[in-house]
Amino acid sequence: IYLDSDIIVNLDINDFWQVNLGDKPLGVVPEIDNGVPVKKAAPLVRESMVKEEDLFNAGILLMDMNKMREMGNILLSGLRILAEYPQENKFYDQNILNYYFAKDLAPLPWYYNILQHWDRKHAQPSDREGIYHYMGKSLGMNSKDIRDTMYYEYYFKTPWFNGEKL
Numbered sequence: 460i461y462l463d464s465d466i467i468v469n470l471d472i473n474d475f476w477q478v479n480l481g482d483k484p485l486g487v488v489p490e491i492d493n494g495v496p497v498k499k500a501a502p503l504v505r506e507s508m509v510k511e512e513d514l515f516n517a518g519i520l521l522m523d524m525n526k527m528r529e530m531g532n533i534l535l536s537g538l539r540i541l542a543e544y545p546q547e548n549k550f551y552d553q554n555i556l557n558y559y560f561a562k563d564l565a566p567l568p569w570y571y572n573i574l575q576h577w578d579r580k581h582a583q584p585s586d587r588e589g590i591y592h593y594m595g596k597s598l599g600m601n602s603k604d605i606r607d608t609m610y611y612e613y614y615f616k617t618p619w620f621n622g623e624k625l
Contacts, residue, residue: 463518483565486521488572513561517553
């Protein structure tokens with residue numbers, strides 16, 4: 460399991476751990492905004508390296524490490540691809556992972572990577588089970604938003620709250 464640091468796990472993580480990936484090396488939630496693929500990996504899509512509808516967010520991953528190790532070192536060749544389009548790559552790791560795995564992945568249900576800014580745009584945030592991803596600038600300071608409140612309740616319990624760990 461890989462989890463970005465800007466997430467809250469509001470479910471039994473063991474359920475996520477038990478997801479069967481079949482013969483796929485990677486389980487991900489497709490990057491879709493209300494049914495429409497998001498155009499973040501422009502050079503990958505434009506150069507027909509990845510189909511737009513296959514793009515995924517790399518903030519929450521379920522990985523079969525044995526299958527991934529069999530692929531060898533993908534980092535250097537991934538960096539070469541990014542170097543060809545330096546002005547267009549803002550999501551380095553995500554673009555490399557999309558390049559290598561978009562065609563060979565296990566799609567996971569949306570609640571394993573609930574992107575907060577999209578969920579707020581299309582739904583009323585609740586405390587339903589899921590993994591909440593506060594990517595970008597999606598964390599607010601709205602005391603009436605149950606997910607913002609939940610985030611800060613957990614943050615206050617961390618060693619970083621007092622500012623000495625910066």
